[in-house]
Amino acid sequence: MSGYDLICVENGEKVEERYTLSCPNGHNSLLRAEYHSKQLNPQDYDNIFKYSDWLPVKTVFESKAKPVCFRSEKLSKELGLSDLWVGFTGYYPERNAHAVSGSFKELEALPTYSRLHDYSDDTIVIASAGNTARAFAEIGNQIGKNCVIVVPEKAEDRITVSNDRGFAKLLSVKGDYADAIAVADRIAAKDGYVPEGGAKNIARRDGMGTVMLEGALTIGHIPDRYFQGVGSGTGGISAWEAAVRLMDDGRFGDRLPVLELSQNEPFLPMAKAWNAGRRNIVPEDLGEDPATDVAAVYADVLTNRKPPYGIAGGVYDAMVACNGRFHTASNTEAKDAEKLWMSIENVRPDPAASVALATLIKAVDEGKVGKDDCILLNMTGGGRERAKEELSLQTVKPVARLCTDVSDEDLAEVL
Numbered sequence: 441m442s443g444y445d446l447i448c449v450e451n452g453e454k455v456e457e458r459y460t461l462s463c464p465n466g467h468n469s470l471l472r473a474e475y476h477s478k479q480l481n482p483q484d485y486d487n488i489f490k491y492s493d494w495l496p497v498k499t500v501f502e503s504k505a506k507p508v509c510f511r512s513e514k515l516s517k518e519l520g521l522s523d524l525w526v527g528f529t530g531y532y533p534e535r536n537a538h539a540v541s542g543s544f545k546e547l548e549a550l551p552t553y554s555r556l557h558d559y560s561d562d563t564i565v566i567a568s569a570g571n572t573a574r575a576f577a578e579i580g581n582q583i584g585k586n587c588v589i590v591v592p593e594k595a596e597d598r599i600t601v602s603n604d605r606g607f608a609k610l611l612s613v614k615g616d617y618a619d620a621i622a623v624a625d626r627i628a629a630k631d632g633y634v635p636e637g638g639a640k641n642i643a644r645r646d647g648m649g650t651v652m653l654e655g656a657l658t659i660g661h662i663p664d665r666y667f668q669g670v671g672s673g674t675g676g677i678s679a680w681e682a683a684v685r686l687m688d689d690g691r692f693g694d695r696l697p698v699l700e701l702s703q704n705e706p707f708l709p710m711a712k713a714w715n716a717g718r719r720n721i722v723p724e725d726l727g728e729d730p731a732t733d734v735a736a737v738y739a740d741v742l743t744n745r746k747p748p749y750g751i752a753g754g755v756y757d758a759m760v761a762c763n764g765r766f767h768t769a770s771n772t773e774a775k776d777a778e779k780l781w782m783s784i785e786n787v788r789p790d791p792a793a794s795v796a797l798a799t800l801i802k803a804v805d806e807g808k809v810g811k812d813d814c815i816l817l818n819m820t821g822g823g824r825e826r827a828k829e830e831l832s833l834q835t836v837k838p839v840a841r842l843c844t845d846v847s848d849e850d851l852a853e854v855l
């Protein structure tokens with residue numbers, strides 16, 4: 441159980457904590473948790489709550505989800521790296537990874553449910569048909585907490601869970617993602633409902649940050665470099681924040697890791713903004729035809745159009761603090777990286793993880809990283825197919841199919 445203050449990054453002022461997602465004084469800034477415990481004391485849980493010292497939670501739940509960190513001898517040899525470490529979250533039982541929905545979004549979901557539970561009985565609302573929705577649906581069913589998931593109708597068969605106990609209420613909306621988001625926003629604004637908050641939620645960020653904590657604990661110090669595929673960039677912010685805490689701890693070194701973040705060609709908004717030295721994403725960073733570019737990428741979790749890039753405490757600040765670099769990989773490069781990984785490890789990576797691996801391979805080839813650099817490669821997801829087969833996952837059925845112009849009464853009815 442942790443003690444912490446909630447701080448506005450913009451001006452350092454303390455903010456009242458009530459599952460608060462944005463600065464009540466109107467700053468365009470992320471909030472951040474300042475933990476009272478300056479040193480990390482791993483707790484006796486075999487899941488993410490091992491790190492509850494540095495998670496904004498009082499309640500702990502039972503789940504097997506946790507980050508794992510290991511050395512892949514064969515991958516290291518293949519890349520010619522002497523100090524490569526893999527952070528993995530997903531389903532990969534041989535490596536002790538049991539995030540059955542297949543991504544590190546489970547590391548966000550668990551502390552988010554805990555933080556919310558600490559302050560209210562409200563129900564969390566998620567507009568997604570991807571890894572975020574699957575993670576919240578899976579964890580909600582594991583720990584017995586409700587969530588509402590809103591998806592466009594074409595994606596209504598994509599949410600699977602290992603044991604459907606009815607805690608994830610799926611609403612299918614006629615139209616596209618924008619329509620699903622519009623309905624989700626209306627629900628989240630109702631009494632008794634809250635949004636999951638994305639990067640603005642300290643629980644999501646500090647949950648993702650446990651990959652850096654697990655890495656530093658396993659390696660013995662903060663790594664020199666941190667590779668991750670990013671769509672919102674939240675994982676990059678989280679790695680930076682976790683590394684700052686590790687530095688303050690005093691036992692893990694005194695240097696921040698270089699953030700080596702990657703996006704999937706041709707959709708590269710943050711990579712373009714960063715490489716042009718911009719604090720803000722401008723329309724040209726999204727490309728001439730964003731919809732076509734988004735549809736063309738292999739790793740669709742990396743296609744966020746409005747990432748928390750310029751906001752105080754966001755991706756840009758993280759990159760400046762960590763002397764970061766943006767890399768890009770084509771679909772072909774990502775698929776080649778995936779093949780290499782699968783020839784070594786017994787699980788298919790999420791395409792976003794393959795993008796990160798592809799950019800590491802390129803960085804090595806181009807001499808952008810040293811052979812002996814200590815590198816933490818965050819394989820952010822994997823093993824969904826295996827989980828589906830081995831755990832016979834169940835598909836969550838929609839409880840209602842709605843139009844975007846659904847009346848408030850009808851909406852209240854299905855909830």
Ligand SMILES: *Cc1c(COP(=O)(O)O)cnc(C)c1O
Pocket residue numbers: 543544545571572669670671672673674675676741742790792793820821822
């Ligand atoms: C969401 C997601 C990402 C991108 O994470 P951000 O840090 O939020 O940009 C990468 N990989 C996987 C598997 C994801 O689900």
